[in-house]
Amino acid sequence: MRVFVTGATGFVGSAVVKELIGAGHQVLGLARSDAGAASVAAAGAAVHRGSLEDLDSLAAGARACDGVIHTGFNHDFSKFAANCELDKRAIEALGTAIAGSDRPLIVTSGTGLLTPGQLVTEDTVAPANHPTIPRVSEQTAFAMLSSGVRASVVRLPPSTHGEGDHGFVPRVIGFARSKGVSAYIGDGLNTWPAVHRLDAAQVYRLALEKGTAGARYHAIAEEGVPFREIADAIGRGLKLPVVGRTPEEAAAHFEWFAHFAAINNVASSRKTREQLGWQPKQPGLIADIEQAGYFTS
DSSP, X not given: OEEEXXXXXXXXXXXXXXXXXXXXXXXXXXXXXXHHHHHHHHTTOEEEEOOSSOHHHHHHHHHTSSEEEEOOOOOOGGGHHHHHHHHHHHHXXXXXXXXXXXXXXXXEEESTTSSTTSEEOTTOOOOSSOTTOOOOHXXXXXXXXXXXOEEEEEEEOSEEESXXXXXXXXXXHHHHHHHTSEEEETTSXXXXXXXXXXXXXXXXXXXXXXXXXXXXXXXXXXXXXXXXXXXXXXXXXXXXXXXXXXXXXXXXXXXXXXXXXXOOOEEOOHHHHHHHOXXXXXXXXHHHHHHSSTTOO
């Protein structure tokens, strides 16, 4: 199958590209720069120049392929709402381009903001309109089902980790470095589910090959890692004290990221494992923090 991959040079998307090519698929990877194009080509994929903002380029890439995997997202979380709106427009452009074709469109979502403190499963439905959850990738994709698009969703956890990670954990490390302590909020028992990027890439491939329209798949290897354990691992790595902070103190320590640091998320991947035959094999989050070069930069 020839697959158009957005975010092909990104942390997750680049792993998806390699996973697809390793399984015998052809990949057309989106690249916005010369360096990105070189990276896509070096991975063995064809290059499609464009960006998430260039909706015409997205549509052209989608029309040229047998399926679409959308991993691209602007991860500047200080502008989360604006980037979620950009994501919505990109999904609409991709879906409209392949309307009526029954081609697969696999989009990326997350578990982190769904049903805090309660188990999130593949049956958990993202709210249609929620004031504190601006990301509507799932709702946008599933709106394409009636237009003859075989849309499905891969949900990622708050920590998708591995060498080259530039997501949540590196931000927590950055705050620890700048403040001189590794902090957690309250008792630190709020949890983040986690998955290694290489394991997550397999879920995208399996969803492409075996997935069904309207399905939600969970790339979740660990259901919930206590934030205190993450803070402890960061403290060991940076040789800094580990301290608890009240919610008010956490706002000063984590700044704009405090809302994400306070996420209390537990997520299951039981149905995904059963339906797709997925079995994660890579190191867990704490082991990865200690081994994958998180403290070398």
